[in-house]
Amino acid sequence: MKHTLSVLLRNKPGALSHVTGLFSGRCFNIESLCVAETIDPEVSCLTLVTRGKEGVIEQAIKQLHKLIDVIKVTDLNEKDFVEREMVLIRVKADASSRAEVLRIIDIFRGKVVDVSANSYTVEVTGSESKIKAVIDILKPIGIKEIIRTGTVAMARAPKSK
Amino acid sequence: MSKITGSQAIIQCLKEEGVDLVFGYPGGAVIELYDELCKTDIKHVLVRHEQGAVHAADGFARATGKVGVSILTSGPGATNGVTAIATAYCDSIPLVVLTGQVPRALIGNDAFQEVDIVGITRPCTKHNYLVNDPEQLVPTLREAFYLAASGRPGPVLVDLPKDVIGSLITYPKKEQPKMQTYQPNVEPHPGQVEKACKACLNAKKPVLYVGGGVILANGSKELTQFARKLNIPVTMTLMGLGAFPGTDPLSLGMLGMHGTYAANMAVAKSDLLIAVGSRFDDRVTGKLEAFAPNAEIIHIDIDPTSISKNVDVDIPIVADCKQALQAMNSWFESHNAFDADTFAAGNQPWVDRVLEWDKKHPLCYHEEGDIIKPQFVIEKINELTGGDAIITTEVGQNQMWTAQFYKFNHPRRLLTSGGLGTMGYGLPAAIGAQFAFPDKPVFDIAGDGSIQMNIQELATAKQYNMPVKVAILNNQYLGMVRQWQELFYNRHYASTVMDHAPDFVELAKAYGAVGLRAKIKSEVEPVIKEALSTNNVVVMDFSVSREEGVFPMVPAGKPTTEMLLV
Numbered sequence: 001m002k003h004t005l006s007v008l009l010r011n012k013p014g015a016l017s018h019v020t021g022l023f024s025g026r027c028f029n030i031e032s033l034c035v036a037e038t039i040d041p042e043v044s045c046l047t048l049v050t051r052g053k054e055g056v057i058e059q060a061i062k063q064l065h066k067l068i069d070v071i072k073v074t075d076l077n078e079k080d081f082v083e084r085e086m087v088l089i090r091v092k093a094d095a096s097s098r099a100e101v102l103r104i105i106d107i108f109r110g111k112v113v114d115v116s117a118n119s120y121t122v123e124v125t126g127s128e129s130k131i132k133a134v135i136d137i138l139k140p141i142g143i144k145e146i147i148r149t150g151t152v153a154m155a156r157a158p159k160s161k
Numbered sequence: 162m163s164k165i166t167g168s169q170a171i172i173q174c175l176k177e178e179g180v181d182l183v184f185g186y187p188g189g190a191v192i193e194l195y196d197e198l199c200k201t202d203i204k205h206v207l208v209r210h211e212q213g214a215v216h217a218a219d220g221f222a223r224a225t226g227k228v229g230v231s232i233l234t235s236g237p238g239a240t241n242g243v244t245a246i247a248t249a250y251c252d253s254i255p256l257v258v259l260t261g262q263v264p265r266a267l268i269g270n271d272a273f274q275e276v277d278i279v280g281i282t283r284p285c286t287k288h289n290y291l292v293n294d295p296e297q298l299v300p301t302l303r304e305a306f307y308l309a310a311s312g313r314p315g316p317v318l319v320d321l322p323k324d325v326i327g328s329l330i331t332y333p334k335k336e337q338p339k340m341q342t343y344q345p346n347v348e349p350h351p352g353q354v355e356k357a358c359k360a361c362l363n364a365k366k367p368v369l370y371v372g373g374g375v376i377l378a379n380g381s382k383e384l385t386q387f388a389r390k391l392n393i394p395v396t397m398t399l400m401g402l403g404a405f406p407g408t409d410p411l412s413l414g415m416l417g418m419h420g421t422y423a424a425n426m427a428v429a430k431s432d433l434l435i436a437v438g439s440r441f442d443d444r445v446t447g448k449l450e451a452f453a454p455n456a457e458i459i460h461i462d463i464d465p466t467s468i469s470k471n472v473d474v475d476i477p478i479v480a481d482c483k484q485a486l487q488a489m490n491s492w493f494e495s496h497n498a499f500d501a502d503t504f505a506a507g508n509q510p511w512v513d514r515v516l517e518w519d520k521k522h523p524l525c526y527h528e529e530g531d532i533i534k535p536q537f538v539i540e541k542i543n544e545l546t547g548g549d550a551i552i553t554t555e556v557g558q559n560q561m562w563t564a565q566f567y568k569f570n571h572p573r574r575l576l577t578s579g580g581l582g583t584m585g586y587g588l589p590a591a592i593g594a595q596f597a598f599p600d601k602p603v604f605d606i607a608g609d610g611s612i613q614m615n616i617q618e619l620a621t622a623k624q625y626n627m628p629v630k631v632a633i634l635n636n637q638y639l640g641m642v643r644q645w646q647e648l649f650y651n652r653h654y655a656s657t658v659m660d661h662a663p664d665f666v667e668l669a670k671a672y673g674a675v676g677l678r679a680k681i682k683s684e685v686e687p688v689i690k691e692a693l694s695t696n697n698v699v700v701m702d703f704s705v706s707r708e709e710g711v712f713p714m715v716p717a718g719k720p721t722t723e724m725l726l727v
Binding site: 013018063065066068069071 | 289468
């Protein structure tokens with residue numbers, strides 16, 4: 001099963017390699033990984049998407065807790081959470097397809113961020129399934145290059161009573 | 162405040178941590194540190210290979226419970242230490258390993274003797290550091306000592322660039338390291354303790370399965386009290402031997418692949434398995450599905466990742482083993498309805514049944530006239546040292562026979578590479594232990610194969626007059642692998658015949674040590690006696706029965722009840 005883990009860790013050289021090394025050394029799978037500084041510059045937040053049986057995920061979480069630089073691990077699957085991913089797609093855009101590309105991007109609430117004689121580079125943000133959908137639709141037109149950020153996720157704020 | 166050099170700060174910090182002995186090997190990157198070190202009263206032991214330095218620090222740590230310290234230079238000095246660091250990691254031994262590094266400006270430059278040792282040791286240290294900021298040097302060292310010794314202990318490596326060692330810094334005021342991200346849970350949860358105690362009361366066939374965690378936590382006294390009071394049979398892992406007296410009637414010896422018949426049967430038939438400081442290693446469990454199939458399982462361990470890793474646990478207690486056992490002991494003491502004698506008497510039929518298994522298939526071997534049986538040598542060492550020597554082993558048959566036939570009555574007497582299984586561990590570890598206990602007999606029980614992996618340390622032992630006794634069980638084979646080949650590979654002894662060894666007696670003499678030889682059974686006792694009365698390094702070469710096997714044996718992956726017996 002897919003799990004989205006949110007890991008707070010000390011923002012220090014080598015901290016990230018302890019996390020990734022833990023996964024590779026134990027043959028746990030990383031599907032995507034996204035990491036950046038939090039509001040506290042001494043702390044980074046890492047969103048990690050992994051897939052595995054419950055026992056494996058439980059072991060991975062325990063092992064993450066054990067790392068000295070890790071402050072907190074949250075398995076977002078146990079909560080309500082929002083997730084977003086961003087993709088940059090360079091898609092073929094010649095005279096015949098330009099209008100079509102713009103229409104599609106508009107539907108997905110994306111925008112064009114770079115233009116050349118025969119291509120558009122577009123930016124789309126959304127859940128993993130939305131990203132997949134836009135890629136599938138643009139594919140027949142001709143995708144030249146694609147860059148995805150991987151998922152970032154945040155637990156939803158508790159609902160007020 | 163006046164400034165001091167990084168070297169001086171390191172020395173001051175080592176003293177602050179109570180270190181008076183370090184094992185190491187100098188080199189370009191640590192030359193300044195050595196210049197300072199050898200002006201102080203901290204004793205430095207110069208080994209002959211960096212692996213030996215870290216193993217010796219490890220042997221010292223296991224024998225004393227203190228943090229072992231070693232100093233290695235950059236590049237090959239550091240990488241030579243890696244096997245020994247991994248050895249300590251697998252057995253949770255507290256070490257601080259200081260490695261030299263090229264100056265900061267050269268890091269990443271493929272400089273002479275540069276290696277990314279922090280990257281290399283990341284998976285085999287509890288934590289590691291590269292000190293980038295000279296002002297962080299002392300706080301980092303303090304953290305390293307704190308991490309190494311607390312929680313589940315382990316080796317911590319601190320990589321020290323040459324210019325950091327040489328820089329001028331202000332020595333920070335002494336303070337306990339504050340680590341918000343590291344707070345091991347040492348106190349047992351009272352609710353879990355009560356659950357565990359009640360489970361004990363309901364059990365008809367309880368067994369204690371004890372590992373090295375009890376020794377690391379110095380919990381032998383509490384364990385012994387618990388087992389005796391409740392009349393529960395005790396089996397120990399290789400790392401747990403000595404946690405409970407080996408000659409106690411309740412001791413079943415070791416369990417697992419080369420465990421006793423009684424221990425493996427008791428675990429298989431038990432209705433309550435109380436695992437204390439053990440981790441359900443594959444050499445212990447054999448086929449997982451068949452391990453303690455009818456038992457409720459209590460697991461006491463300080464490391465949450467050990468709980469339910471291999472075997473699902475019913476009652477976990479994440480705590481220091483000593484504190485957990487204390488809590489259980491006091492629960493039983495304060496629990497009014499509990500009458501220890503009644504309970505212990507109720508257990509007697511089960512204990513009798515277990516002892517019956519032991520009587521049916523005790524540890525044994527067949528005599529063969531004059532031929533020296535390796536097990537006999539260990540029995541004799543046991544007898545002549547009164548079971549109270551510090552014993553290190555190498556890895557393989559020598560290690561298993563030691564575990565089976567030496568009756569360890571005290572903790573911290575068996576020093577052996579259990580998790581990683583490192584050949585070459587025994588001799589340097591024996592030297593480390595001998596430094597800690599100069600007046601105790603220290604034996605390295607070795608094979609003719611493994612002794613050659615770090616035999617150069619005989620020179621270290623000799624240089625510092627550490628009178629370790631090396632007992633080589635010489636069968637001219639890599640015996641354990643040969644045994645597998647005999648049993649599972651149609652006696653195809655592929656690369657396990659080692660009939661080109663040096664003459665160990667003459668070799669000992671070349672090192673300035675004493676060499677003794679025994680070729681027939683009647684020579685064994687005089688040789689051991691002479692070794693014990695010799696105040697020098699002694700190498701004993703016992704020509705043992707060549708194709709002797711270690712039994713019982715559970716073939717890898719089989720249920721532990723399917724033992725091959727003698």
